Amino acid sequence: MAFVILFLLRFILTTAKAQPRNSIIGPGSSLSPNNNSYWLSESGQFAFGFYPYGNGFSVGIWFEKIQQKTVVWTANRDGPPFSKDVTLLLSTEGSLLVQSKQGQMINIAIASQLASSASMLNSGNFVLFSSNSEILWQSFDTPTDTILPGQRLVVPNKLVSSVSETNHASGKFLIIMQGDGNLVQYPVEAVETETFYWNTGTYNAGAGVTLNLDSNGLLYLLNATGFNIKIIPDKSIVLGKPIYRATIDADGIFRLYSHSSNQSGNWSIEWSSSDNKCDPTGLCGVNSYCTLMNGDPECQCPSRFDFINQGQKELGCQKNYSIDACSVKSEQTLDFYELIGLSWKGDSYLSLSSIAKNSCRDECFRDCYCEAAIYENQLCKLLKLPLRFGRRELSSQAITFLKIGAGPAGGRKRKHRKLRLDILITSIAMAGMTLTFLVLVAVGALKYRSHVREYERILNVVNNRVAEDVTLRSFTFDELKDATNNFVDEIGKGAYGTVFRGVISNGKRIVAIKRLEKVVAEGERDFRNEMKAIGKTHHKNLVQLLGYCHDGTNRLLVYEYMKNGSLADFLFRSNLKINWEGRIAIILNIARGIFYLHEECESQIIHCDIKPENILMDDKGYAKIADFGLAKLLMPNQTKTYTGIRGTRGYVAPEWHQNLPITVKADVYSFGIMLFEIICCRRSVEADVPENEAVLAHWVYDCFKADELEKLVQNEEVEKSKLERMVKVGLWCTQDEPSSRPTMKKVILMLEGTVNIPEPPLLSSFVSSP
């Protein structure tokens, strides 16, 4: 009885407040939060008007017949709430706006021309009509987080989640209808290939695919010619409920909801894009990871990290220690903290494959810029903080190494034990209070013992190596004269001087000693500073400087010895050819090395002489860049205009000839030329070939234009798409205009296939050149 009365009362109230149901809304009509008025659809299901929001009101569309307030669209969702005394008006001039008492006006709908009427349609679409009943604007075209039956999401529109169920401002996640035909979910902060967390896999469906929902609750994709190419729910669902909507919820999951239209009932979930609430990338902030607690996601910090804001854990974590590994004092040592079973996404500046776990830690140790390493399946990724997009993966064996300072040497032992305990505690916390817990403790205890021993051994090894590598050794001339047996064993001659083979450390270490000629750096301090800058670079793909000599007029550099010679030997001597995969790996190695010089090391280094002769091969087949940092010794101010042309003919960028400032983009150019050489295994300029092939870059371009890339790699099986990718990158790198060339970071992403490569433009110099 009470229910009926309530129902009647509600019905009466509703009709009293509502505007005429056959709702063509004419100019001059208005609504106000004051009298709780709204415009209803003819069916009475949808309402358009003010609803309470925050400490004021929002304008939106909601289900009026369903008790649980369900807003499906919000105008100006990121604007502040409206105050009580505003008016929503379809003005006599034909615009839909909110007017404040002070006369301020905010447009709710921007139409191409002025409207003569509006209507809340039964579909939930609010529309503005022109005088001849054309639709000028519709809410269906500017969705927020929901689509309704009959509404379609077209390229490149997206739904963006709300901050929370009650705060309808833009949240953290989106689902976008991409031009390639794929429907994809990303975090708003990083719409990048590697951060997507769900997709329909329809990336070959062509342009113009749309996402649709019909009145039977079918959620599907249509291609441009109207074919149903995919029904999205991956399992059959019961259809035929009266009411549907599809919403990307605040937690990042895209859900199809149904409702029985029984007013007091709740929405039921018919389908979700994901069953694991930690799936949405970016649910937890920097340095933190998502873990499920009774099915609900929770953000946690690794040990030694604290929440940035305890009250808002989703903001992420910050480390509660500080080390500057690049200026570690001698009494301080570095240590690692190790976490198992976490995955992170995002940029590693270097990844090494086929490597053992301990070597991975070593690599991070050796590189003072490395703050964390992730090791999984013999792949080692070196990263700088912050770590991003972390989550706990129960099945994952990935190991996260975090570099920390272990304090003064005296306290090291004690610290050690504490650390191991930390790890054990974390593992327990992460394992959850289940049976696996007991198993883990048992296994952990066993592992723990052997671990500690192994760990200490490694630490000693790395510490010794660091003593040798981080502090540059200064040699006297006589020492190096002895080391090289009076400079007899010449192994190379470069732009900066002659290189000799030598032996240091009482015959234990073979080194390459470069005797510099033509150095202009004034005085000892300049030279020493340059040496320090070079000595501070630590990267897998750079030849390591071990020491130097500044003795009278003598300037010598001592480098690690690379017994396999230079890349030029491999490329241009037919008996040493490297296969296609190997060459691709070398290109990436070099790109990473240059990227490090340009962007990762303390003071930017422009190489100025990138060419195969300056790429050395180590015994594991890694390519390492040599001779970096030396250009500066020969020219005092590297960022200004150079007076004479450095670098090597065939590789130098056009700006060298034009007396323009030399930037990192000059290296990008040389890299591009060298990339062509590596692909084709021939020099950039060759005389004894047909005339149109003499200049490699021109020939590559011609082949690219004619779609005949296979000519470049005759007698070799290569993947066409990969070859095309490489060539496109090279063409971009060798653009005349320095600003058109990509940065090395972009180059790496393009080489890896992480980003799309636009078609390279016509190269002007190639057109005009003889």
Ligand SMILES: *[C@@H]1O[C@H](CO)[C@@H](O)[C@H](O)[C@H]1NC(C)=O
């Ligand atoms: C609500 O207030 C607006 C603006 O003051 C007015 O135009 C409208 O007629 C009112 N509606 C009702 C149902 O009272």
Ligand SMILES: *[C@@H]1O[C@H](CO)[C@@H](O)[C@H](O)[C@H]1NC(C)=O
């Ligand atoms: C749409 O799909 C159909 C069937 O797969 C196909 O024949 C048609 O070419 C597609 N249309 C477009 C524009 O890709």
Ligand SMILES: *[C@@H]1O[C@H](CO)[C@@H](O)[C@H](O)[C@H]1NC(C)=O
């Ligand atoms: C509405 O749903 C509730 C719960 O499902 C049920 O108890 C009630 O009888 C339903 N009312 C009508 C009118 O169907």
Ligand SMILES: *[C@@H]1O[C@H](CO)[C@@H](O)[C@H](O)[C@H]1NC(C)=O
């Ligand atoms: C609807 O949801 C509310 C809150 O989640 C819950 O308390 C209530 O029991 C649900 N009603 C039905 C009929 O499931």
Ligand SMILES: *[C@@H]1O[C@H](CO)[C@@H](O)[C@H](O)[C@H]1NC(C)=O
């Ligand atoms: C850092 O966090 C650890 C726990 O993870 C705690 O024991 C230590 O006291 C913290 N140090 C500082 C300086 O807050």
